[in-house]
Amino acid sequence: MTLSRAQAMAHFDMAIPHAATSLKQLKDDGAKVVGFYCMFAPQEVALAAGAQPVALCATKEEPIADGEKTLPRNFCPLIKSSYGFAVTDKCPFFLHSDLIVGETTCDGKKKMFELMARIKPLHVMKLPQGYSTEADKAYWLSAVLELKELLETTFGVAITDGKLSAAIRELNEERLLIQELADYMKNDPVPLSGQDMLKLLWARNFVFDRSEFGAQVRELIGELKERVAKGEGALPKGAKRIVVTGVPTGIGAEKVLKIIEECGAAVVYIENCAGMKQFVSLVDEGKPVLEAIAEKYLGTHCSCMSPNPRRMELVAEVARDWRADGVVDIVWQGCHTYNVESRVLKDYLSSNVNLPYLHIETDYSLGDVEQIRTRVQAFLEMMG
Numbered sequence: 001m002t003l004s005r006a007q008a009m010a011h012f013d014m015a016i017p018h019a020a021t022s023l024k025q026l027k028d029d030g031a032k033v034v035g036f037y038c039m040f041a042p043q044e045v046a047l048a049a050g051a052q053p054v055a056l057c058a059t060k061e062e063p064i065a066d067g068e069k070t071l072p073r074n075f076c077p078l079i080k081s082s083y084g085f086a087v088t089d090k091c092p093f094f095l096h097s098d099l100i101v102g103e104t105t106c107d108g109k110k111k112m113f114e115l116m117a118r119i120k121p122l123h124v125m126k127l128p129q130g131y132s133t134e135a136d137k138a139y140w141l142s143a144v145l146e147l148k149e150l151l152e153t154t155f156g157v158a159i160t161d162g163k164l165s166a167a168i169r170e171l172n173e174e175r176l177l178i179q180e181l182a183d184y185m186k187n188d189p190v191p192l193s194g195q196d197m198l199k200l201l202w203a204r205n206f207v208f209d210r211s212e213f214g215a216q217v218r219e220l221i222g223e224l225k226e227r228v229a230k231g232e233g234a235l236p237k238g239a240k241r242i243v244v245t246g247v248p249t250g251i252g253a254e255k256v257l258k259i260i261e262e263c264g265a266a267v268v269y270i271e272n273c274a275g276m277k278q279f280v281s282l283v284d285e286g287k288p289v290l291e292a293i294a295e296k297y298l299g300t301h302c303s304c305m306s307p308n309p310r311r312m313e314l315v316a317e318v319a320r321d322w323r324a325d326g327v328v329d330i331v332w333q334g335c336h337t338y339n340v341e342s343r344v345l346k347d348y349l350s351s352n353v354n355l356p357y358l359h360i361e362t363d364y365s366l367g368d369v370e371q372i373r374t375r376v377q378a379f380l381e382m383m384g
Contacts, residue, residue, distance in 0.1 A: 003189075004232055008220040009196050012203045016251065019206035020092035026052055026208060027096050032155050035097030035120075037082060038105055039278040040127060040300055042144055042293050044171055046101075048163035049151040055205035056100070057091035058082040059250035059274075061364035070115060076334035077364040078248065079108045086116050093206075094120070099154055101147065103127060105304040106337060123150055131298045131305050141294040148290065164289040170210060171283070177217050178204075178279040184224040185268045186322050189233020191224045194244065194257050194267020196234065201275055202251045240265040240380050243319050245311075245345070246330035247338050248273040253364050256330050259373050265380055268322045271315055272330075277301070280314070303337035311341070312348040319353050325383050326356040328376075333363045356383055 027033065032051040036043075037058060046053040057063075063084025064077060070087070071080050085091035094100070100122040102113040113124050125143045128136040148159050178201070184191055200217070207213040227233070242265050244257060249272060257267050270276055283296040301311035319327060327349055331338045339361065346357045358379045362368055 003234065003236065004227075005196065005234060006192055006220060006223050006227065008216065008223045009192075009199070011216045011219075012196075012200045015203035016199075016206050019208075022206075022208055023052070023054065023093060023096050033093075033097045034099050034101055034151070035094055036101045037109075038103045039273050040103045040105065040125065040297055040302070041101045042147070042297050044164055044167035044283065044293050045144065045148050045151060045159065047167035047170065048159045049148075049155050049157050051098070051151065051155060052208055054093045054097065054208075056082065056094050056097070057085040059248070059252040059364075060085075061252070063088055063090055064364065071112060074334055075108050075112075076106075076247075076332040077253075078332055078335075079106075079112050081364065082109075083112050083116060086119055099123060099151075101125060105302060106335070108334070121154075123147065127304065128298075129306055131300075131310070137295065137298060140298045141291060144290060144294040144297070161289050164293065165285070168283045168285060168289065168293065172285065174204075174210065174214060175279045175282055177214055177221075178276070181217060181221055181224070182269065182276055182279075184221065184228065187228050187233075188241070188323075189231070189237040189239070190235055190241075190266040190268055191227040191233055192220075193234040193261055194242075194270060195254060195261060197267070198249070198254055198257060198270055198274060199251060201270070201279075235261065235266040236264070240325045240383055241268045241323055242266065243269045243271055243315065243322060243324040243327045244275070244330060245271040245315050245327060246342075247332045247335055249330055250274040255366065255369060256328065256360055256362065256372060256376075259369065259376050260328065263373065263376050263380055265325075265376075268324065269318050271318055273302070303335075303341040308341065312345055312352075315345060316349060316353045319349070319355055324355060326358065326379065328358045328360060328379075331359065331361045333361055 034046040034051045034053050035056045037056050043053040058078050058081050064080045066088050067080035067084030086094050100120050102124040104110050104127050128139040130136050284292045329342050342359045349355045349357050
């Protein structure tokens with residue numbers, strides 16, 4: 001068996017480094033930009049407004065010291081990094097955004113957005129506490145409608161049902177393509193590393209020519225098909241298969257994934273907001289457009305929802321389908337909702353799929369790398 005990297009990943013290696021230049025060119029050409037931090041932000045509405053939705057910087061340790069000049073030190077690193085990037089103008093995507101769309105996924109972010117609004121035009125979408133009742137759905141639909149009307153006013157455009165339908169079809173096609181890609185991670189040996197899967201999914205937020213992005217993903221899928229036929233893998237055949245869940249682990253904050261694969265295991269599925277969470281469901285193209293968009297995004301199984309049974313069910317489903325040997329749950333320090341939910345998830349997995357489970361609480365620093373490595377090694381050895 002040959003261990004190697006898919007050649008098509010070379011394109012995605014350069015996607016993020018080139019993104020700032022690409023976005024500046026779009027701005028110079030007159031494009032409008034909507035920056036967002038969270039996958040609850042409905043990108044179809046921004047696209048239908050003729051704007052470019054772009055993910056904002058939040059996964060690097062460097063600006064945290066600047067964030068801590070204003071925010072409490074015991075906030076989660078994601079919030080401090082987001083704010084540090086914003087106040088220092090070190091995030092080109094924040095710099096070029098005409099409007100920032102935030103969301104009430106936690107109390108820390110809500111209060112941080114109050115401060116951030118002093119820097120940029122900012123709109124906060126207010127989430128209900130849950131996703132299951134009719135009252136929850138009606139509340140969120142009103143929030144999506146409010147965003148639509150704000151974008152129409154801000155950019156002086158009319159967001160028609162036809163424009164929303166076109167945006168839905170475009171993003172649904174992309175979701176189906178990513179689902180097809182993720183299915184290749186069911187093979188043994190796994191043809192793509194978890195770190196490369198993360199890089200590709202992260203690059204999706206920074207490639208502004210969506211047709212080009214789709215073409216590059218199709219090229220990669222073609223290569224993975226050939227690698228599977230030849231028995232080529234990114235990790236050895238028989239490597240322990242790990243599903244990663246928990247908080248977002250974007251580029252710059254992927255140390256646990258790196259450690260897992262350095263220890264010889266394969267990350268076969270990334271079940272978090274930086275991974276597959278935004279691609280697992282489609283917008284229903286048979287329903288009224290705004291209602292369908294609201295329904296898809298409200299169904300996000302984030303720990304901010306209470307209760308949040310869908311996450312437990314989905315992690316168990318994924319673990320079965322991708323034949324996982326264990327689940328690693330990553331939680332940022334200060335992220336209370338994911339930290340509390342870790343106990344619920346551990347118990348659910350134990351009762352329903354009898355899978356080994358490892359909870360890792362960490363931050364963006366590298367000071368605990370060897371401690372995490374020791375725990376991951378012991379976790380893998382325990383599996384036999």
